[in-house]
Amino acid sequence: MVPAAVLALASLLPVQSSAAQNHAQPDQPAKALARSILQQLIEINTTDSAGSVSATSKAMEQRLLDGGFAKEDIFLGGPTDRKQNLVVRYRGTGQKKPVLFLCHEDVVEARREDWTTDPFRLIEKDGYFYGRGTQDMKDNDAILVTAFLLLKKEGYRPDRDLILALTADEEGGSSNGVDWLLKTHRSLIGDPAFVINPDGGGVDLQNGRAISVDMDATEKLYADFQLRTTNPGGHSSLPVPDNAIYHLADALERLQHYTFPAELNAVTRAYFEKLSTIEHGQRAEDIRAILKPSPDALAIARLSAVSPEWNSILHTTCVATRLLAGHANNALPQTAQANVNCRILPGHSREETRQALIRIVADAAVSVRYVDDAGNVHDTAPESKGFPPPPLTPEVIAPLEKLAATMWPGAPVIPTMATGASDSVYTEALGMPSYGISGIALETNDVRAHGKDERLPVSSYYRGLQFYYEYVKMLSGGQ
Structure with a gap:
């Protein structure tokens, strides 16, 4: 719905x-x-x-x-x-x-x-x-x-x-x-x-x-990805900047503030065309603006802010859903990982999205791997598209x-x-x-x-x- x-x-x-x-x-x-x-x-x-x-x-x-x-x-x-x-x-x-x-x-x-x-x-x-x-x-x-x-x-x-x-x-x-x-x-x-x-x-x-x-x-196409970083760890009384949790947190913050490019397909275009005939004011103008051959970026941003549903209709979305880190309260973490759940627009593959996540994370210390439906973790993701x-x-x-x-x-x-x-x-x-x-x-x-x-x-x-x-x-x- x-x-x-x-x-x-x-x-x-x-x-x-x-x-x-x-x-x-x-x-x-x-x-x-x-x-x-x-x-x-x-x-x-x-x-x-x-x-x-x-x-x-x-x-x-x-x-x-x-x-x-x-x-x-x-x-x-x-x-x-x-x-x-x-x-x-x-x-x-x-x-x-x-x-x-x-x-x-x-x-x-x-x-x-x-x-x-x-x-x-x-x-x-x-x-x-x-x-x-x-x-x-x-x-x-x-x-x-x-x-x-x-x-x-x-x-x-x-x-x-x-x-x-x-x-x-x-x-x-x-x-x-x-x-x-x-x-x-x-x-x-x-x-x-x-x-x-x-x-x-x-x-x-x-x-x-x-x-x-x-x-x-x-x-949309469903996909889970594991973001993971490791560290030798050590005693918590001797903190160092190179903390696995900090690496992961910084990566997730970059993901939080990233927006995938907006796209329309035949169904979503027809959907917004219908809405453009019944909306009024700024929303109507914005909907008409995103339907143009060169969609207006500010109109896309305003509509995405109005409704999470519209935002999801217009973009591939990726969000962190689970976290796991550390092994003891008095030790520096040796591992930190997160599950990132993506819903991918038709026409794009899971592997394409994994590569995008690597660019967004921008940290060689954080690996991005694909998690299949059975929970198995892979270095690459399927190339098939929605x-x-x-x-x-x-x-x-x-x-x-x-x-x-x-x-x-x-x-x-x-x-x-x-x-x-x-x-x-x-x-x-x-x-x-x-x-x-x-x-x-x-x-x-x-x-x-x-x-x-x-x-x-x-x-x-x-x-x-x-x-x-x-x-x-x-x-x-x-x-």
Whole structure:
């Protein structure tokens, strides 16, 4: 989502009627099913450190078998006992190529002492569901499983196969499920017409009113780098200027004050072009100035200062996220290191960014090495670049716009660039057009994914179910 970047839309949109807000709510049996599946998913720990993705995959496999899916249309497997993925194929008439839906089951770490509720229990209070994964992304896991079950129960027959993959290690770990499936069981996925990834996009709310329906049409490239310096150390009573921590601190300060060059691509340019028609005053002038063939540097700086989201849309960003130094309170440090997390604009590689970090650090005593998804450290990084945006095919966009106009009237559908990263990187690498689309509506100031007391409005969850139930049918025009 791009919360801050769409706030300007709010004052220009009509007030949505109560009828629009209450449109298309699922019936009580559907709500009960959706709630029970969400609770089951939330209450199975799927963190990389101590959890089991396999447990959720097996639980959803049983749900699907009980709901009428044939055993031969369900695959359960993975590289380890804890990282088994689930793939289910909803058979259609075969008139069109299949659609693949990607949903990761793993969640980031959550410590009980940090939360006001147990992160691995679904708690409903004050109109919200609380629990790790309620926003990222067990909500949409449960929604897609429920939608498949509801469609199967009513005997719906799509005009194409619908493939749902519930996978491991999107949030970290060494056994990414999408990557593993594509490399070892490609026949399960085949050659889909396109990929829908509910781990992106969504509906932005301001004070309960929908102001935009975002669709991630491209995303940044994820990379971690280790900055490390060593020193012989010594007794702390004999300090010397050549201190490992000081070297590292100086390097990180240089990084803190560095800004990568600003760039626009087809998606972000279209995004700012849209904003330029509704903004006013200095912001409108600045947006028009960055859209010129020679963008105005001061306008870029002002817009970047207005919103962290705009800053991230315009630049590659690198930020220190972890520190480790020293071995004793009374000794000079022999090692100091930091993890720097980068989100790289499309068209640039991790190795290109590593070389940029070396120039920024400007200290031969500080090494800059690449850290892969499994935590292994390498002297060089991959040369592959982020992928260009896929075409905005009408087969995906037209039904989305039609459904959004009904469920959230007045809120425009806006193609965006995700400032994070998702499993779409694996499908895009194989030429599968991939789009981040979600029907979950969140207040722009209440995005808690990866954070403390992650929560989801109860009403948003059920409307998100109705969205995907209808959107799946619109994409697969069967009977």
